[in-house]
Every structure is written in C-alpha cells, then in structure tokens.
Amino acid sequence: MAGIVHIPFYATVFRGDKLEAALAELGPLTLRYGATQYAVHRNRDDRYKILFMATFEDKGGWDRFWDGPEARHFRAANQSYFQVPLVYTWNDLVVEGRFEPEPARAGLGNGREPGELGDVA
Numbered sequence: 001m002a003g004i005v006h007i008p009f010y011a012t013v014f015r016g017d018k019l020e021a022a023l024a025e026l027g028p029l030t031l032r033y034g035a036t037q038y039a040v041h042r043n044r045d046d047r048y049k050i051l052f053m054a055t056f057e058d059k060g061g062w063d064r065f066w067d068g069p070e071a072r073h074f075r076a077a078n079q080s081y082f083q084v085p086l087v088y089t090w091n092d093l094v095v096e097g098r099f100e101p102e103p104a105r106a107g108l109g110n111g112r113e114p115g116e117l118g119d120v121a
Contacts, residue, residue, distance in 0.1 A: 007088040011048040019081040029070045030054040034061035
C-alpha cells in the first residue's frame with residue numbers, strides 16, 4: 001500500500017525562506033529513490049511551519065532516501081535552519097482526489113472556432 005511520509009519542520013528565526021528553498025531542492029531527489037510525488041507546504045498563519053511530504057509505494061524506498069547521502073547532506077548543511085528533533089511519520093494513503101479542469105480551447109472567445117460561420121482566420 002502506498003504511503004506518504006510527513007516531516008513537519010519548524011524554521012529557526014529569520015530562516016524560513018532559506019529552509020523553504022533547501023526543501024524545494026530536496027524534494028525532487030526523492031524521485032531517485034522511487035517516490036511517485038513530493039510536496040512542500042508552507043503554513044500561511046505561521047510562516048515558520050513547513051511540511052515536507054513524499055509518496056512511496058513502500059517504506060523501503062523512503063528509508064533508502066532518508067538514510068542516503070543526499071538527505072544526510074541536507075540535514076547536516078541546513079541544521080541551523082530548523083528546530084530539532086525531526087520526527088517523520090509514515091501515513092497510509094487511504095483516498096485521494098483531485099479536480100482537473102479541461103484545458104482552455106484556442107478560440108475566438110465567443111464560443112466559435114476560427115473558420116466557423118465564415119470567420120477568416
């Protein structure tokens with residue numbers, strides 16, 4: 001069963017932007033270890049709260065990433081940007097939904113396509 005890892009970060013004073021940038025660089029690296037998606041969410045009410053999430057088909061992929069050289073380097077290089085301890089949680093993906101609107105069609109803005117009803121285009 002697919003799972004999503006949540007790591008809640010709390011940035012140290014005046015370092016929220018730097019932590020956000022560092023996590024934005026870390027996220028894509030999860031794909032090398034089998035993640036199917038990743039996300040970094042920053043709280044609007046408390047700008048020091050940042051949630052890192054990554055989805056893996058099995059926990060082994062996550063463990064390889066978290067114990068791998070990229071994640072170890074991230075933690076060492078950015079340790080002054082966040083409060084410790086870092087405690088991640090493995091969550092089972094029960095249900096997920098999304099609304100995907102249809103892409104806008106290129107038209108004339110009046111519901112007609114170019115060339116309809118004698119339009120020259």
